[in-house]
Amino acid sequence: MKRAAVVTRPIDPGALLDQVRSREFGAVSMFLGTVREISDGRQVSSIDYSAYVPMAEAELDRIIGEAIEKFGIGAVVVEHRVGPLELGDVSVAIATAHQHRGPALEATSYLIERIKSQVPIWKLEHYADGAAGWVDPTPVVARA
Amino acid sequence: MSTVTVQLFASYAESFGTTALEIPVKAGTSVSDLISAIRALPGSEIVRDSVRVAVNRQFASPEQVIDPRDEVALIPPVAGG
Numbered sequence: 001m002k003r004a005a006v007v008t009r010p011i012d013p014g015a016l017l018d019q020v021r022s023r024e025f026g027a028v029s030m031f032l033g034t035v036r037e038i039s040d041g042r043q044v045s046s047i048d049y050s051a052y053v054p055m056a057e058a059e060l061d062r063i064i065g066e067a068i069e070k071f072g073i074g075a076v077v078v079e080h081r082v083g084p085l086e087l088g089d090v091s092v093a094i095a096t097a098h099q100h101r102g103p104a105l106e107a108t109s110y111l112i113e114r115i116k117s118q119v120p121i122w123k124l125e126h127y128a129d130g131a132a133g134w135v136d137p138t139p140v141v142a143r144a
Numbered sequence: 145m146s147t148v149t150v151q152l153f154a155s156y157a158e159s160f161g162t163t164a165l166e167i168p169v170k171a172g173t174s175v176s177d178l179i180s181a182i183r184a185l186p187g188s189e190i191v192r193d194s195v196r197v198a199v200n201r202q203f204a205s206p207e208q209v210i211d212p213r214d215e216v217a218l219i220p221p222v223a224g225g
Contacts, residue, residue, distance in 0.1 A: 055198055
């Protein structure tokens, strides 16, 4: 099992776990990203995620290929949700499986770091005071 | 001279007020030439030096040459996860 998708429906973490579990693996690892209520000290009310979907899915496939090559995981499923999300909703889920725990845990960590830096997905935070802002995790570099 | 369609997303679409730009290209126009042309347009203040360009759904190097038929997108800082 090897699958990545950008979805508009709620993510079902249990379904992902079922898709990677198998008798041949002794370890299943899962990461969930969820919508946090405080961002940079501001009260968040909801988040709109958007994506360049065909490229995001292509990048997810590429990153999964890297993780398989680096860690030898035998199964991996990644889903990232887009659209309006409420506090506590799951925005991203990663499930990996391997014969042993080390590579499964390392692959999951590798995948979320790569997803955060490479996959064209954006986040518009809506705040409790009515304002909204695009999240930009990269440091500001002064223009020459 | 032909043009290439450049897709815009998220904060960039908001800043330019559109989801696509038509940018003139000639033989040999590179990704960095394209960025320079976009920088001359109103709304481009948001485009940083670190901007990434995708060509045919892959991140492109500044030297990569653009064909008018390519699927091109300007990628704002990503914030998935």
